[in-house]
Amino acid sequence: MRWVIAFPYGWLAIFFLLPFFLVLGIAFGTNNPDMAPPVELGFNLANFKLLFSDDLYLAAWVSSLRIAATSTLVTLLLGYPMAYAIARAAPARRPLLLMLVVLPFWTSFLIRVYAWIGLLSENGSLNQFLRWTGLVSHPGTILGTEWAVHLGIVYAYLPFMVLPLYATLEKLDMGLLEAAADLGAKPLTAFWTVTLPLSMPGVMAGCLMVFIPAVGEFVIPDLLGGTRTLMIGKVLWDEFFTNGDWPLASSVAICLLVLLVGPIALFQRQQVRSLERR
Amino acid sequence: MPGRARFAFTALAFGYAFLYVPILLVMAYSFNESRLVTVWAGFSLKWWQALLHNDAMLSAAWFSLRIALASASAATAIGLAAGYVLARAPSFPGRTLFGSLVVAPMVMPEVVMGISMLLLFVGADRLFGGPGRGFLTIAIAHTTFSLAFVAIVVQARLADFDRSLEEAAMDLGATPWVTFRTITLPLIAPALASGWLLAFTLSLDDLIMTEFVAGGDSQTLPMLVYSSVRLGVSPQINVLATIIVVIAASALLISGRLTRRR
Numbered sequence: 086m087r088w089v090i091a092f093p094y095g096w097l098a099i100f101f102l103l104p105f106f107l108v109l110g111i112a113f114g115t116n117n118p119d120m121a122p123p124v125e126l127g128f129n130l131a132n133f134k135l136l137f138s139d140d141l142y143l144a145a146w147v148s149s150l151r152i153a154a155t156s157t158l159v160t161l162l163l164g165y166p167m168a169y170a171i172a173r174a175a176p177a178r179r180p181l182l183l184m185l186v187v188l189p190f191w192t193s194f195l196i197r198v199y200a201w202i203g204l205l206s207e208n209g210s211l212n213q214f215l216r217w218t219g220l221v222s223h224p225g226t227i228l229g230t231e232w233a234v235h236l237g238i239v240y241a242y243l244p245f246m247v248l249p250l251y252a253t254l255e256k257l258d259m260g261l262l263e264a265a266a267d268l269g270a271k272p273l274t275a276f277w278t279v280t281l282p283l284s285m286p287g288v289m290a291g292c293l294m295v296f297i298p299a300v301g302e303f304v305i306p307d308l309l310g311g312t313r314t315l316m317i318g319k320v321l322w323d324e325f326f327t328n329g330d331w332p333l334a335s336s337v338a339i340c341l342l343v344l345l346v347g348p349i350a351l352f353q354r355q356q357v358r359s360l361e362r363r
Numbered sequence: 364m365p366g367r368a369r370f371a372f373t374a375l376a377f378g379y380a381f382l383y384v385p386i387l388l389v390m391a392y393s394f395n396e397s398r399l400v401t402v403w404a405g406f407s408l409k410w411w412q413a414l415l416h417n418d419a420m421l422s423a424a425w426f427s428l429r430i431a432l433a434s435a436s437a438a439t440a441i442g443l444a445a446g447y448v449l450a451r452a453p454s455f456p457g458r459t460l461f462g463s464l465v466v467a468p469m470v471m472p473e474v475v476m477g478i479s480m481l482l483l484f485v486g487a488d489r490l491f492g493g494p495g496r497g498f499l500t501i502a503i504a505h506t507t508f509s510l511a512f513v514a515i516v517v518q519a520r521l522a523d524f525d526r527s528l529e530e531a532a533m534d535l536g537a538t539p540w541v542t543f544r545t546i547t548l549p550l551i552a553p554a555l556a557s558g559w560l561l562a563f564t565l566s567l568d569d570l571i572m573t574e575f576v577a578g579g580d581s582q583t584l585p586m587l588v589y590s591s592v593r594l595g596v597s598p599q600i601n602v603l604a605t606i607i608v609v610i611a612a613s614a615l616l617i618s619g620r621l622t623r624r625r
Contacts (some may be wrong), residue, residue: 086539090452090461093445093510097464100507104479107486122485163381166374173371182375184619189382191611193568195585196604199592200385203392206596208402210388243382272367294470301472303571308592321474326574335482338475345472353466356515 105342112336116329124331132336142337145315146344152231152306152316153299156238160246160295161288163239168250168287169280172257183251190244198237198308205233205309229311237305242298246291252359253287254280286359293352301341317341386608393601410598417599420587427567427584430498434505435563441506442513442558447547449514450521468508469515477575480504484576496578504576505566512565513558520554521547560614 112132115125136142171182189197204210205228215221227233257280265275281288303318310316317337325334393411397404414420445465452458468476484500487493494500528550532542570585577586584603591597 086452089444090448090455093441093448093465093514094457094461096441096507096510097445097461100480100483100503101464101468101476104476104483107482108475108479111482163378166370167378170371170374173367180619184615185379186382188612188615189386191564191615192386192608193585193588193604195568195570195588195592196389196600196607197386199588199596199600199604200389202592203389203596204385208399240381240385243378247378297470298472301474303474304589318472318474321478325478331478331482334478338478341472341475349467349470350463352470353463356466357462 108335112339114332132333145317145320148315149317157296160239164246168247172254186247233309237309242295245294249290250287253284290355390605393605410602414599414602423584423587431563431566434502434566437506438510438562439559442510445514446517450518465514468511473571477572481575497581500576504572509562509565516554516558520551
């Protein structure tokens with residue numbers, strides 16, 4: 086058993102845990118383009134000072150959190166009714182309905198984001214449709230705005246919301262709802278006082294699985310958001326690949342981690358608890 | 364309950380339309396005559412032919428497939444051990460940390476994992492003169508973040524069946540290894556298969572971590588797709604999308620069969 090523990094533990098310690106300390110070390114270094122790799126080690130707080138004083142970075146933090154939060158909320162509002170409907174469907178039909186939710190997750194993330202470029206561009210399918218209906222003669226372009234980023238996140242992460250919600254709603258004891266109805270509760274009251282509170286673990290797990298990666302999202306703001314959309318994942322990417330500033334990119338990564346450590350810990354506790362409950 | 368049934372139907376119809384209309388449009392335009400992926404100009408297979416003769420795309424696809432095979436297999440082996448430990452090992456020092464390390468890669472923003480992995484490999488280059496950048500580094504990165512998913516699937520499966528079978532085998536004198544091979548492994552084989560498929564898909568699909576650790580000489584399929592998508596829409600990408608969706612649907616059907624056999 087000792088070896089069975091040591092093997093995955095060692096792998097994760099070397100390839101997952103150790104690298105974070107390297108990032109922390111580099112974050113206090115100084116950018117030096119003449120060196121390869123372009124980092125001068127040291128204890129330099131300038132990167133962190135820049136991140137907390139420069140308006141551009143501050144705006145990127147704020148809009149990352151805002152975009153991730155609103156997208157998570159929209160995903161929840163879209164995903165909850167779906168999960169609820171699947172959980173209440175005939176048992177024989179549930180696997181197919183679930184599979185239809187999961188299938189997009191098995192196709193390429195990049196291609197799913199790409200699909201929205203063709204839909205949302207100026208002459209894209211959506212605008213053609215709007216012109217065809219005659220309702221709008223000169224529709225605006227959504228591509229390249231925060232609207233497109235929200236849409237992309239909701240679209241890409243919807244399966245992650247529906248699955249944990251379904252898992253809790255499926256286990257819900259229908260007898261409780263019948264009891265509520267027998268005692269005179271209207272369906273909506275029964276939902277607010279019985280179903281929703283009991284499905285909170287699923288709501289939490291789903292929201293965290295969407296929110297945490299969405300804060301650091303890069304592909305969606307890059308392809309759908311245009312140059313005006315600021316998100317921190319894109320800042321990290323640009324600092325690293327475009328400006329070659331490894332220390333600054335590392336300090337962005339550290340700040341992102343510190344920001345998300347609470348939600349990640351919450352997610353882990355949720356995960357452990359849901360497995361122990363089985 | 365006609366009201367509730369109508370509500371359920373509406374929720375599902377809207378949800379599935381939202382999920383599938385964009386994908387179906389992309390697939391439809393792979394058969395478009397025009398270069399413009401937004402104007403329908405008649406049926407044509409020319410983009411399919413163009414993709415099949417696109418050597419850069421084909422070699423990138425082959426490279427990605429080899430990485431996915433290697434990393435999915437490694438992730439399944441390590442994820443099996445990790446899931447087994449989480450489900451069966453009583454307490455041991457550092458168990459909480461271990462649980463966190465297994466679960467965290469599932470939600471960790473990929474840009475963070477990408478830069479940290481790269482710095483690890485740069486550090487290793489400095490200390491040991493290797494591993495350079497390419498197949499090995501990409502495969503290690505993919506293994507590390509997909510093993511979490513395998514571990515969760517395995518752990519869930521192990522938690523589902525009761526331990527008395529294993530205990531009975533042990534009582535009858537089977538060594539732990541024999542018990543594992545003859546009792547545990549066959550029982551969790553479906554979970555392992557779907558875990559492998561999941562890791563395989565995740566590896567085939569990964570862009571961000573790959574960009575960080577790939578170095579200048581290697582190009583995976585998502586890297587190529589990304590650089591071409593940045594320049595705008597292209598019908599060959601639509602063809603690729605169609606192929607990927609068809610393969611994914613088949614893989615999902617297979618894995619669905621495997622897991623439903625319980």
